[in-house]
Amino acid sequence: MDLELSQRQVEFRDEIRTWLTEHHPGRIASMDTPDGFEAHREWEKVLFDAGWSVPAWPVAYGGRDCDLIEWLIYEEEYWLSGVPGRVSANGVSLLAPTIFNFGSRQQQDHFLPKMASGEHIWAQGWSEPEAGSDLAGIKTKAIRDGDDFVLNGQKTWCSRGAYADWIFCIVRTDPDAERHRGLTYLLVPADSPGLERRPINRLDGEPSFAELFFDDCRVSADHVLGEEGQGWGVAMAAAGSERGLSLRSPGRFMAAAERLTELARSIRADGSIDVRLRDEVVDAWIRAQAYRWQTYQLAAGLMGGDEIGSEASLGKVFWSELDVELHATALRLLGDRAEIVDDNDWLDGYLFALSGPIYAGTNEIQRNIIAERVLGLPRRG
Amino acid sequence: MDLELSQRQVEFRDEIRTWLTEHHPGRIASMDTPDGFEAHREWEKVLFDAGWSVPAWPVAYGGRDCDLIEWLIYEEEYWLSGVPGRVSANGVSLLAPTIFNFGSRQQQDHFLPKMASGEHIWAQGWSEPEAGSDLAGIKTKAIRDGDDFVLNGQKTWCSRGAYADWIFCIVRTDPDAERHRGLTYLLVPADSPGLERRPINRLDGEPSFAELFFDDCRVSADHVLGEEGQGWGVAMAAAGSERGLSLRSPGRFMAAAERLTELARSIRADGSIDVRLRDEVVDAWIRAQAYRWQTYQLAAGLMGGDEIGSEASLGKVFWSELDVELHATALRLLGDRAEIVDDNDWLDGYLFALSGPIYAGTNEIQRNIIAERVLGLPRRG
């Protein structure tokens, strides 16, 4: 047990901290607007050129070969600095681990550097209107025709889908197979003929998602990730990382808790903070710390050879509900100002947080997983 | 709509209020001790002699023919006065409505006056070790033999069962019938040969329940309530009243909320009440009021001919969870003193309250009922 940063880790932290301070681009437009999307892509390039876009990747693909602890330190510094969010998150967090695990050498060499540099921004095309948390219900068909697959069907809730360059999809290549069988993991260029994208506006009217309509859309069979028909297994490996470490690093919540604390301090300066709200702020701050230390413990296990399995569901429930409550507390602190949209990052953050208990498997499903696979309760009566 | 007491209601309220003040017996021992049980029986007699033990019953059986509103007023005054609790509650609240509905004239004439006067204190013998909330799983057998039934089996969680005079049971008179069929509602003298009672101690060591062991115990067939084999329907009618108005009148929670408020005021006098705890106190006080007014609304509906059905589950969840939280707040207010048992009515009340979300159908089952029968959600997927 050693809970101090090593000399090398301190140097690493100082390096990224200094770099972020010096290169902070200031506030840029929302990544859910056309201009903001491109501004965020620019920021990805700035990060990439300095070797800070994917520090945990091998040097050959633009990374720094950071270990998990360094990556956690990087994330803490990244979010605390207040630089823009990562428009590349879907690709880097969800797709990249799958490419590293299942991609051919050619696929790795082609896709990973372009993902790291922001040349390819990826969106996720898994959900369908009739298959939300239940991925095995996927119906979008991809029928082999020569060197291509021909896609027909519909995807929805495709984050960043309105402006992304590529989409990683799960499609049904064997229409006769049921449920988990006959699925294939396929990488689809967003400008493919026969693919129509229609933005879905979030509660606040911003197009955070898209629907995808495939109408005889041809995609090269070279873009299958893993084996044809093995899409379920390939996807589930990534679902593990979606629920686990890679998508929601503690740095994000530590930074949010810090900002919440600052908000409370600024209200205290007026002499009017309510003890009940102060208590909520402190609780959020403590829970962010709890998430941090649980993650460091998890990371040590992973570095020692443990695998992250159903335990990932514990973190998913914890961070997603912390995120909602943290932002709800901020809105209560803001009082009458909470409902006013202009320059209200907390309201924006609240709307974003509300999706946390829903996506990547609802928290109801996560609790089932915890009960059945972590605690060993009977599956079904 | 008229939310003021009428002149007659005011007079009624003043009459019971005055009587309770004048006849308050002071603190008597717990009804879960032998002496306390008899002291509570004495109190029942005092109430009965003044016509205040069962005011909602017909005059012929010792009541006053009160309507529902008068009964609610009576209950408010009863609990606010701080006189002892009702050792007769199981009989008066759960069994009596069943006797009025299903009992023969002879049964009514025999049992009701003795119940009203405290000569017969009743206990409930429904649950079995393998049938808690699932009454249809009852296994205790009662086989007809001449004018008697011969009982074999085991009952448990029999409240007041250690000292009661009579027990109202549900038994299986047709061993070949399954689940809800073949059950019979039977009244059993507690001193029947072949019936052994064994106290079950509550968390705090008091014998609040008993187990009953029937070993060829003979009970006269005259004591069947309703028809042989119709016990399920007879019992369910009473289960409705258990969940509904008769068992948990608002007066009880209003009185508890008043005492909680007094406790908080006494702490405030020290100048040290925590705003968070004050908030909990106020919330409990408001919820007691909400329960009160919802009950007055329900009562008006019942007096206008409505029936109380699955909606009773709404109240069961509400009062039982209010009761737990109200007492937990009191313990938090007491701070370091909370864990000390001596003269700590709040700790005693907390232990009692904890059983609320469990008995008379767990709150999980109540929520199923609300979802399926009140909201109309699909029974089972």
Added chain:
Amino acid sequence: MRFEFTDEHDMFRNTVRDLFADRCPPDAVRASWETTDARVPDLWGALAEIGVLAALAPEEAGGLGMDEVAFVRILEEVGYAAVPEPLMEHAFVAIPALAEARSDALDSAIAGSTTITIDIDGSGTVASAAIADAIVTRVDDGLAFTTQYDTTALTTIDQSRRLAAVKGGVTVGLDGADAALAYDRAVLGAAAQCIGIARRLLDATVAYVGDRQQFGKPVGSYQAVKHHLADVRIAVEFAAPLVYRAAWSVAHPETHEPLARARDVSMAKAQASDAVDLAARKALQCHGAIGYTFEYDLQLWLKRAWALSAAYGDARRHRDRVATAIGLA
């Protein structure tokens, strides 16, 4: 003592419910978001016509002399339909204040030829200010009547609130109007709307989860979903009677001193705010992703829930008022 609505209460409520269903469907609510000064077509006049605007005005002033108990059920319907007009402000707060002050402005308000909103704490941030002709404003310990003011629209999460910053204007005092009573009316009116919003969120969610399939079964057949919605049903069940009871207190000053009235009104708002907060949270969770979209109508009630739960004091603030009333603060 009889906690029961009369048949007339029910008929009046049903008439208004039908009117809203007809004239103020979700599309009309959406349309109101497009501008800060458009009205829902034909609605205000129709409300005047069936006597809703005049309901609380005294009969001698041309009103119906109806009581608050009847009117809070109308305001539930305002919440249920997410009506983007200041009916509560106009008919439940402003008109009684104008009547108390024997204001000349009363007649046109009753007739519906004007629309009056309220600035109940004198903050200058006023709902529906741009579509209104006048504002009943808190000034010191009393109320005043403000016209010819300037507005700057504020973008709020619930755009049907049409919040605006108000400046300038011509202000005359409303002598005789009770500012504390006006505040309590606004709080009670918001509570009643919260109940209606919560009922709508619940109804919409029950319908959705009964239909939507996941893993081969209706979402509503899962126990977790059932329990979420049972909790909402319970919250509404026990908040609504407090709203009716508070309305009775407001309607009967002869038996309810201002402190008792404030206690009853604040109890209602505290529970109604908590109920609608829970309803919003559970409705979104049970809908899943679709509830999170702009195109789906659920958002109309979600945003209204967030706004009205906090407006005119959130649950915490009203528990504080109760604390004062019961000797704990």
Added chain:
Amino acid sequence: MRFEFTDEHDMFRNTVRDLFADRCPPDAVRASWETTDARVPDLWGALAEIGVLAALAPEEAGGLGMDEVAFVRILEEVGYAAVPEPLMEHAFVAIPALAEARSDALDSAIAGSTTITIDIDGSGTVASAAIADAIVTRVDDGLAFTTQYDTTALTTIDQSRRLAAVKGGVTVGLDGADAALAYDRAVLGAAAQCIGIARRLLDATVAYVGDRQQFGKPVGSYQAVKHHLADVRIAVEFAAPLVYRAAWSVAHPETHEPLARARDVSMAKAQASDAVDLAARKALQCHGAIGYTFEYDLQLWLKRAWALSAAYGDARRHRDRVATAIGLA
């Protein structure tokens, strides 16, 4: 940075776990309730023998010089087994204080020939006072050592706490002992026990609901029960690392100022108290009536949960300490 226990940590913990399973089963805990001055047979000596009592004493004083990180996992086992002996008070608080003060009483405490409890706030209400030989007591800003005192037993809900009112006695100062540190140690020790209690409540409940049938299915197959227990698992999962992290802070004064240490310790207790409260509530609800009885062992942990969740400051009080540390109070 490596958040990982060593093999030695695990071995030591397992040795103690086995000892408790052997010498302190539920029957021994029950037996301790019968009197206020009996000991669990053979336990204290065995703890001395395997070095648990001496664990935190410096090596030059005959101790093992072990650190707090290792010892909080022992204290988790104390909670898991509901051990009714003042091991935390003696070995985790008193011995380090005696060592700091270079007290003559240290040797016999390490050897286990005495038992020392603590009165961390000088209140005079002391756990295990009747079975102890001495008390490390808060006096003004420092600590003192009290012997030959009188006790009056108090009946508490968790009778294995053996609380007593203490009067009189001979008191000598413990110069050099850090009273603030001793307080933080007691808080951390209580937090660690809360984690162990919560784990035991969860394990017992998972076992029960997997077995118990209702309506023809195991109770544990119902989604509502699953979600109750998943919530407990989550609470424990995220509270435990804060306990280990706080132990590290206590063990490393060179990098942790008293304010940072207090913050870390209070974070741990706040979350551990909340976790064990939740575990107790859900354990009882999922057991149903049987959990509510004296004869069934669950009550041993329920009562300990209630007592230790509040002892040495409840969650609210410790969030207040964190508020101070992060500039909010």
